[in-house]
Amino acid sequence: MSAVVTPLPSVEPRRLGLKVLVRALQVEASIGFYDHEHGRLQPLVVDVELDLGAAPVERLTDTLDYDGVARIVRDLAAGPHIALIETFAERTALACLADPRVLSVRVRVEKPGAIPDAAAAGCEVAYAR
DSSP states (O other): OOOOOOOOOOOOOOOOEEEEEEEEEEHHHOSSSSGGGGTTTTEEEEEEEEEEEEOOOSSGGOOOOHHHHHHHHHHHSSSSSSOHHHHHHHHHHHHHHTTTSSSSEEEEEEESSSSTSSSSSEEEEEEOO
């Protein structure tokens, strides 16, 4: 006996959203609260996730330049000393939100070697319009 398969009604797909990602970007930054952390560069690993919403992407100008996102992180890392990685994450997130196409942003910053026997210590911050 053969089973009768009833086709599902045709449903037009709709975009739920688009996220642009920069993962595991490695930078060296003058960062840290303690005296021994001042005056030297330390490694950071940064993830940035940007939500552009459901708008269609037809042209390059409809999306974000990955290099531009990386430049924000690199410029911040090359700048003056920052005491906390939380501050680094927040400044990165707010710089990304300066682009009006970005509806929300999530930034994770990890500091490898900050805690003995741990892969990294870090933080994650999220902002939305």
